[in-house]
Amino acid sequence: MDKKITSIINSKSxxxxxxxxxxTNIQYSSLDEEIKTLVVTSSAPSEGKSTVISNLAVSMAQAGKKVLLVDCDFRKPTIHKKFALSNNNGLTNIIIGDAKIEECLKATETERLYVLTCGTIPPNPSEMLGSKAMRKYINDFKEIFDLILIDAPPVLAVTDAQLLAVNVDGVVLISSYGKTEKKAIIKSKELIENVGGKVLGVVLNMVPTKANEYYYSKYYGHYGK
Ligand SMILES: Nc1ncnc2c1ncn2[C@@H]1O[C@H](COP(=O)(O)OP(=O)(O)O)[C@@H](O)[C@H]1O
Ligand SMILES: [Mg+2]
Known part of the structure; x- marks a missing residue:
């Protein structure tokens, strides 16, 4: 697995x-209904979707949950790289009936965390993600795991994230500090909500250290009042 991910999560940083x-915020975002399936997406490429979801998956598994991280970015799959796994025998191979679930689930260095890589890149990603088979497999995974985390392509580029949002308990949007425009976040939220998806919140990623310190001091200052 990516040394960076293990060291980040194990540290006191x-x-x-x-x-x-x-x-914690995700766990408390829906008090009546436990979040069992979650899509992570963002408005554009390279805002940190795959990085954040990989770290979150490790963190959730360390908190005692049996977690499945699924790479549903069939256009630019990267989860296998983050965990140094082969991309052979992944989700697309299961969907087309070429492989069985148990052949494709890959264990990781983190106890209780399993990864389902993308598999062979298909010519028709949206069709596959919106298929009945896809819905069935998400339901099957829920029988085996406590939490299913789904990495998705960007919302504004293609319809895939919307198709996935319909079948899950919540969606987390990633934004990149100084790069993602506010209107892009608002538009992404609208697109998810238009199909009945539930946006749980927005993560501000890639915050420079100085700005971060400023943010924290402001935050604590506010609390102190
Ligand atoms: N918080 C962060 N700090 C530093 N680099 C980051 C951070 N988040 C993502 N990156 C880097 O940015 C690049 C894009 O991230 P990635 O997670 O692949 O984005 P996406 O999945 O949205 O396309 C990668 O090289 C990743 O290592
Ligand atoms: Mg990605």
Whole structure:
């Protein structure tokens, strides 16, 4: 697995603390219904979707949940790289009936965390993600795991994230500090909500250290009043 991910999550760093906070916020975001399936997406490419979801998956597994991280970015799959796994035998191979679930679930260095990589990149990603088979497999995974985390392509580019949002308990949007425009976040939220998806919150990623310190001091200052 990516050394960076293990060291971040195991440390007492601000990053590790940020992921523990995110974990708690997700757990408390829906009090009546436990979040069992979650899509992570953002408005555009390279805002940190795959990085954040990988760290979150480790953090959730460390908190005692049996977690499945699924790479549903069939256009630019990267989860296998983050965990140094082969991308052979992944979700697309299951959907087309070429492989069985138990052949494709890959264990990781983190206890209780399993990864389902994308598999062979298909010519028709949206069709596959919106298929009945996809819905069935998400339901099957819920029988085996406590939490299913789904990495998705960007919302504004293609319809895939919306198709996935319909079948899950919640969606987390990632934004990149100084890069993601406010109107892009608002538009992404609207697109998810238009199909009946539930946006649980927005993560501000790639915050420079100085700005971060400023943010924290302001935050605590506010609390102190
Ligand atoms: N908080 C962060 N700090 C530093 N680099 C980051 C951070 N989040 C993501 N990156 C880097 O940015 C690049 C894009 O991230 P990635 O997670 O692949 O984005 P996406 O899945 O949204 O396309 C990767 O090289 C990743 O390592
Ligand atoms: Mg990605």
């Amino acid at each position: 601000r990053e590790a603390e940020a992921f523990r906070t995110l974990r």
